[in-house]
Amino acid sequence: MKLSLGLMLALCLAGLQFVAVTIVVFSSFLTSEKVLLDHARYLLRDVGTNTIEHSRGFLKPAKGAAELATRLAESQVIASDNFEQLEKLLFQQLQISPQFAGVFYGDETGSFVYVMRSSGPAPFRTKIIRQDENTRFVELIWRDNGYAEVLRSQDPLDTYDPRTRLWYQTASAERASIWTDPYIFFTSQTPGITAASPVFLESGQIQGVVGVDIGIEAISEFLSRLNIGESGKALILNRNGDVIAHPNQDLISTANADGTFRFVSINEIGDPVAQAAFGPLIRGDEVSVEREVSSRFEYGDATYVSTVMPVISEELPWTIAVYAPEADFIGEIKANRTLNVWIAALIALISGVFGLILANYIHKPVRAFAVRSSLVSQGEVSASEPLPNTYRELQRANETLVQAIAERKKSETEFGRTFDLASRGMAQIEAKTGRIMRVNSRFASMLGYDADEILSLTAHDISHPDDPVAGFFFEDGGQKRSEYLHEKRLLCKDGGVIWVSENVIVIRDDAGQSRHAVVTVDDITERKDAERKIQRLNRDLSHSSRVNVMGQMATSLAHELNQPLLAITQNMDAALFALKDKSGDPEQLKTILEETDRHAHRAGDIIRALRGFVKKDGVEKAEFDFEELLEQTLHLVRSEAKENGIGIRIDIRNVEPVYGSRVQIAQVLLNLLRNAIEAIGDSDVSERIVWLRGQETNEGLTISITDTGPGFDPEANLFEQFETTKEDGMGLGLSICRSIIDSHGGKLWYQQDDKGHSQFCFTLPPLVPKTVNEKLDEFSA
Numbered sequence: 001m002k003l004s005l006g007l008m009l010a011l012c013l014a015g016l017q018f019v020a021v022t023i024v025v026f027s028s029f030l031t032s033e034k035v036l037l038d039h040a041r042y043l044l045r046d047v048g049t050n051t052i053e054h055s056r057g058f059l060k061p062a063k064g065a066a067e068l069a070t071r072l073a074e075s076q077v078i079a080s081d082n083f084e085q086l087e088k089l090l091f092q093q094l095q096i097s098p099q100f101a102g103v104f105y106g107d108e109t110g111s112f113v114y115v116m117r118s119s120g121p122a123p124f125r126t127k128i129i130r131q132d133e134n135t136r137f138v139e140l141i142w143r144d145n146g147y148a149e150v151l152r153s154q155d156p157l158d159t160y161d162p163r164t165r166l167w168y169q170t171a172s173a174e175r176a177s178i179w180t181d182p183y184i185f186f187t188s189q190t191p192g193i194t195a196a197s198p199v200f201l202e203s204g205q206i207q208g209v210v211g212v213d214i215g216i217e218a219i220s221e222f223l224s225r226l227n228i229g230e231s232g233k234a235l236i237l238n239r240n241g242d243v244i245a246h247p248n249q250d251l252i253s254t255a256n257a258d259g260t261f262r263f264v265s266i267n268e269i270g271d272p273v274a275q276a277a278f279g280p281l282i283r284g285d286e287v288s289v290e291r292e293v294s295s296r297f298e299y300g301d302a303t304y305v306s307t308v309m310p311v312i313s314e315e316l317p318w319t320i321a322v323y324a325p326e327a328d329f330i331g332e333i334k335a336n337r338t339l340n341v342w343i344a345a346l347i348a349l350i351s352g353v354f355g356l357i358l359a360n361y362i363h364k365p366v367r368a369f370a371v372r373s374s375l376v377s378q379g380e381v382s383a384s385e386p387l388p389n390t391y392r393e394l395q396r397a398n399e400t401l402v403q404a405i406a407e408r409k410k411s412e413t414e415f416g417r418t419f420d421l422a423s424r425g426m427a428q429i430e431a432k433t434g435r436i437m438r439v440n441s442r443f444a445s446m447l448g449y450d451a452d453e454i455l456s457l458t459a460h461d462i463s464h465p466d467d468p469v470a471g472f473f474f475e476d477g478g479q480k481r482s483e484y485l486h487e488k489r490l491l492c493k494d495g496g497v498i499w500v501s502e503n504v505i506v507i508r509d510d511a512g513q514s515r516h517a518v519v520t521v522d523d524i525t526e527r528k529d530a531e532r533k534i535q536r537l538n539r540d541l542s543h544s545s546r547v548n549v550m551g552q553m554a555t556s557l558a559h560e561l562n563q564p565l566l567a568i569t570q571n572m573d574a575a576l577f578a579l580k581d582k583s584g585d586p587e588q589l590k591t592i593l594e595e596t597d598r599h600a601h602r603a604g605d606i607i608r609a610l611r612g613f614v615k616k617d618g619v620e621k622a623e624f625d626f627e628e629l630l631e632q633t634l635h636l637v638r639s640e641a642k643e644n645g646i647g648i649r650i651d652i653r654n655v656e657p658v659y660g661s662r663v664q665i666a667q668v669l670l671n672l673l674r675n676a677i678e679a680i681g682d683s684d685v686s687e688r689i690v691w692l693r694g695q696e697t698n699e700g701l702t703i704s705i706t707d708t709g710p711g712f713d714p715e716a717n718l719f720e721q722f723e724t725t726k727e728d729g730m731g732l733g734l735s736i737c738r739s740i741i742d743s744h745g746g747k748l749w750y751q752q753d754d755k756g757h758s759q760f761c762f763t764l765p766p767l768v769p770k771t772v773n774e775k776l777d778e779f780s781a
Contacts, residue, residue, distance in 0.1 A: 041294045044307035047226055047234050048292075048320040052312055054222055055236065055320070083113055087126050090115040091147055093212075094124070101185070101192055101215035105199075106162025107208030110136075116187065116213070118142060122150040127187070129160065160186065162209070171196040171209045182216060182244040184253050184261035190217050191244060191252065191263070219245040220252070232324025235274060239317040241265045241282045243274075273299050277306045278321045287311075289319050302327065425500075425521040431514035434459035446500075446523055448493035459519075464489035464497060487524065499528040564603040571596040626658045626665075626701065626764075630692075633669045637677060644681035645688050648673075652694030655701055658764050664740045665764070668748075671733045672705045672760050679709030679758065700746065700765040711758045718750055737762075 090103040094115050102116030110131040118125035122142035130137045138158040142151040162168050165186070170178050177197040185192050196211035223234050224247035236245035242263035243252045251270045253261045264270075266287075267279045276299045281287050293308045306323040419426055425443030429436055435458050444451045447462060454462075467488040484504035489497050500521040507515050575592050634648065641648055658665065676690045691706040712718065719738045734748075741748040741762045748762040 041305065041307060044228070044232075044294070044305065044322040044324065045292065045309075047228055047232075047322045048307055048309040051219075051223065051226075051234055051236065051320045051322075052309060055219060055312060055316065055318060083111075083128055083130065086113050087115060087128065087141075088147065091124065091126070091143070095145070097212075099214060100212055101188065101190070102213040103211070104162075104213070105208060105210045106165075106168055107199075108163070108206060110161050110163055111208075112160065112162045114187070127158075127160075129158070129162075167194045167196040167211050168209045171198045171211070172206050175206070181240065182238055182242065182263065184263065185213060185215075186260060188215075189253070189261050190215055191220075191249075192216050216244065217249060220247065220249040223247045224249075228322060229324040229328030232322065232328060233271070233274065234320065234322040235271075235278075237266055237278065237281070237287050237319045237321060238263070239286050239311065239319075241267070241285070241287050243269050244318065246271070246274075273304060273323060274321070277304065277323045278308065281308065281319070281321075287319050296326065305329075422520075425523075427519045427521075429459050429517050429519055431506075431516055436462075437516060443521065446492075446498065446521070447490060448496075462490050464491060487528075490521070498523055499525045564600065568596050568600055568603075621660050622662070623657050623659050624662045626655055626694075627652065629658075629662060629666055630669065633666050633673070636670060637673050640674070641677050641690070644677060646677055646680050646690060647688065648690045648692065650692050652692065652703075655694055655696060656766070658701060660744045660764065661740075665744075668737045668740055668762065669703075671737050672762075675733070675760075676705055676707035676709065676758075679707050679711075683710045685709060697763075699763050702761060702763050704759055704761045706753055706757050706759040708757055711752070711756070712750070719748075 086105060090105070090113060093103050094100055094117070102114055104112065104114035104116075106112040110129065112127065112129040114127045116125055116127075117123065122144050124143045124145075126141040126143065128139045128141070130139075138155045138160075140153050140155055141149060144150055166183070167178070167180050170180065175198055177195065180194045180196070182191055182193050184190070192213050192215040194211050194213050196209050198209050199207045201207045219236060223236075223245055226234055226247075228234060233247050235243055235247075238244050242265055244263055246252050246269070248271075252263055254264050254268070255261055266282065267275055269275060277297055281289060289308050289310050291310055294306070296303060296305055298304075303326040304323050305326050306321070308322075309320040312318050312320075419428075419438070420440050422440055422442065425446050426440045427436055427443050428438040436455055439451060439454055441451060444454050447454065449457075483506065484502070487499065487501050490500055491497060501524050503520045505518045505520075507517065509515055571592050575589060575596070578589050578592075630650070630652065634650075638648070673690065673692070680688050680690070685708055687708045689708050692703070693706075694701060694703045696702075719734050738748045741764075745765045746763040748760070751759050751761065753759045
């Protein structure tokens with residue numbers, strides 16, 4: 001649908017106002033958004049830094065715990081079996097260090113003393129496990145701050161064994177003080193870390209392990225008190241990916257199959273946003289964070305911002321991760337942006353209505369200008385009629401347009417007259433469909449049609465089915481060429497065929513789309529007939545040249561055939577004699593028959609090569625093995641070379657297949673080889689060798705034939721027809737060889753090698769293998 005100029009002006013005015021207001025709104029929004037998001041990143045970074053400093057507070061108790069464990073390990077009390085005295089010592093250490101959750105000692109027998117803080121019925125609870133080979137006794141004691149006993153009980157169902165715990169096994173294995181990774185305490189089921197140190201006997205053997213538990217649940221309480229936007233959260237990840245602190249402490253632990261508890265990994269936690277934000281941090285079995293990273297990510301319908309801090313230290317390999325919804329920081333300005341956009345749209349609508357009224361007033365003389373131009377183009381109004389009142393700016397454009405319309409109509413009239421009276425056949429053909437839109441009388445008479453009768457046909461109907469139709473007339477219409485020039489056959493009305501030279505000029509619109517084509521044709525049937533006669537005469541001369549060569553080779557071929565025939569006769573006589581005598585060895589008879597078969601095949605190869613060479617052929621081309629052709633050609637010259645004492649050296653192997661006329665290429669090889677043999681045979685040179693070399697190059701397959709003969713007279717024109725250096729030569733051999741190689745797209749030339757020897761070379765260009773009947777449509781691309 002085409003819009004009027006007035007409506008376009010109104011829409012443009014409203015659109016410009018809308019765009020201007022929107023740009024201002026979005027500019028303000030983007031600036032504010034950037035500032036607030038930067039502020040959000042700073043806030044998340046500060047939360048991470050504060051959490052790191054708060055977490056470092058647990059490092060000092062841990063160091064103190066390691067020192068305490070070492071002192072306890074050196075104490076004589078630990079080395080004794082007095083559990084009551086050991087309990088009192090551990091009780092005192094727990095009272096001194098309020099950060100400790102419990103102090104304990106376990107030995108190699110499985111005995112265990114553990115003093116821990118308790119929520120009731122007294123502030124401290126002791127677990128004592130006495131175990132020997134036959135008995136196990138578990139006792140629980142609750143004491144007040146003064147070490148007075150409040151309650152005592154036994155727990156026969158308790159199965160705790162300190163030797164199975166990670167802190168015991170690690171300290172025993174390393175024989176040194178260790179810190180464990182955070183884990184869930186067995187008794188209190190709260191998160192913490194343990195510092196443990198081994199106790200040695202005088203013999204150096206492990207007696208037991210003393211340790212200190214430090215609870216870290218206070219970190220989760222600290223995280224729950226942080227205000228990160230409206231709903232942001234911070235959490236702490238251990239180096240193995242476990243979540244050791246979270247504002248919701250219930251999410252960080254899960255039960256094992258044996259009733260114990262462990263931390264959940266970041267990919268298991270019941271906080272899906274945290275999973276999406278920080279799950280990718282785990283690479284292999286560890287969390288990999290080398291530097292502070294801030295990012296944005298999508299989860300559900302919301303956008304979040306996050307910050308990940310690097311590992312606190314080697315001693316405390318924890319990573320602080322913080323996330324918060326982006327809407328917590330920029331939600332208000334997004335809502336304000338939407339309101340401003342609606343306000344801008346309302347202003348644009350009001351401006352558009354007033355603009356439409358104004359545009360209609362401005363557009364009135366322009367409409368009059370357009371109507372007059374249309375009437376002039378249709379010939380209903382003369383270009384000399386006075387112009388309507390319009391704007392000064394349109395006055396000159398009006399005059400120029402009217403003049404252009406008049407010139408165009410004049411050009412159309414002249415083209416139509418030229419088209420109809422042209423001495424050459426001309427036609428106008430529609431794009432894509434190939435429908436004939438218009439022809440002149442010459443074109444119609446060439447094909448025997450009336451001018452009206454041929455308009456019902458298409459370019460495909462009058463084109464010979466075996467000839468290509470110009471790509472312009474293909475159904476897809478995707479061709480981009482603007483001109484085609486080629487020769488083809490056209491079908492006449494009476495069924496006859498004429499050859500024409502066709503020139504197609506494609507007419508395109510401003511968008512580059514094909515509209516139609518102007519086709520000009522010339523009848524070249526007589527020239528094509530003359531070319532066919534010349535080709536037939538050339539084939540006859542080529543055949544005559546081959547027959548003449550074969551006449552000269554008759555004696556040599558007879559001698560070559562006599563050898564295998566004589567061998568066959570002698571072998572058959574020997575075989576018959578052995579059969580009649582009935583005393584011959586079967587293996588010897590087999591050898592005779594195999595030798596006979598070999599000589600028979602050799603004679604057959606010579607005869608087939610001779611028949612294929614003498615046979616009169618056309619110019620049909622196909623793909624063939626060049627090395628196989630060369631071997632068959634050598635059968636025809638070996639006897640002549642041997643008779644003249646000439647050796648033939650071959651240096652050609654692993655070449656690509658060749659596309660062309662097999663017999664014509666054989667004729668070139670045979671002619672050049674015989675010329676080389678005759679050149680050496682008629683001379684008294686000491687070195688009597690013909691070299692035949694072949695290699696793949698950028699130009700295709702290059703063949704060179706070099707002989708050690710005396711060479712040629714520099715003034716000789718070797719490739720001129722009927723020019724010869726032989727007394728009995730016809731002067732056609734090299735001329736025909738060159739025409740054959742030219743027809744295959746290669747070239748033939750004479751040169752001297754670096755030793756001054758004569759060398760004939762020819763090339764066969766690289767071609768994609770094709771079938772015999774394949775036709776190449778040169779106009780389809």
